Amino acid sequence: MKADPAVQRRLLDLAQVDTELARVAHRRRTLPEIAEIAEAEKLVRAKQDALTTVQTTLGDLDRDVKRQETEIDQVRARAARDRELLQSGKIAAKQLTDLEHELATLVRRQSALEDDLLELMERREAVEADVQHARVELDKAQEALSDAARRRDAALADLESTEAKRTADRKLMTTQFPEPLLALYDRVRAHKGTGAALLQSRRCGACRIELDRSALGKVKEAAADEVVQCEECGAIMVRTAESGL
Known part of the structure; x- marks a missing residue:
């Protein structure tokens, strides 16, 4: 030729x-932001899972607290009824003894339930703090992902501009051969x-x-x-x- x-x-x-x-x-295939985004997405998923886990624990504790409060209210109501009966003076001596025994049992039961409730509330407070921390960590991970995506998009836009210009140059040049x-x-x-x-x-x-x-x-x-x-x-x-x- x-x-x-x-x-x-x-x-x-x-x-x-x-x-x-x-x-x-x-450059488009190997932008460092691409790998950075993949890692950031993995971190976001991990932080989302962590938040879901502590939120689930908090939900379980909320149900336990509500159940405990309900049981305490029931014991209190039963004890109140027993006290009213004792104060009424309308019960037999044998019933009086049984009622006093039941009331003493209810008082102990209420005390134990309230101690358990206090422990649940303390655990709930700690888990609620974990939820807040997990939310902060997830927000940070999502911001890092958004930042990497912005930088990737800016780099791609620059590459696309260069590619468009050089493609136009090439089209013009090939007419010379x-x-x-x-x-x-x-x-x-x-x-x-x-x-x-x-x-x-x-x-x-x-x-x-x-x-x-x-x-x-x-x-x-x-x-x-x-x-x-x-x-x-x-x-x-x-x-x-x-x-x-």
């Missing part, structure tokens, strides 16, 4: 644009990553391998408008005064 040497040299500009586009694509040359360049780029590179100091600018004597001889013998390719990577080697030929 033949192409004007000046046209071949313009392939270097096209390769530079393609390198930048490839860098943008790589004959179709066969551009097709060869694109085919090599698709398979090897670099379609064209400068042959500099007898070294291919794409694979960085120095040409051996045989390959170098073939390049020297090739006409200036001959399109030569690296035998190692297939890239079009653009020859200039820097090629060392």
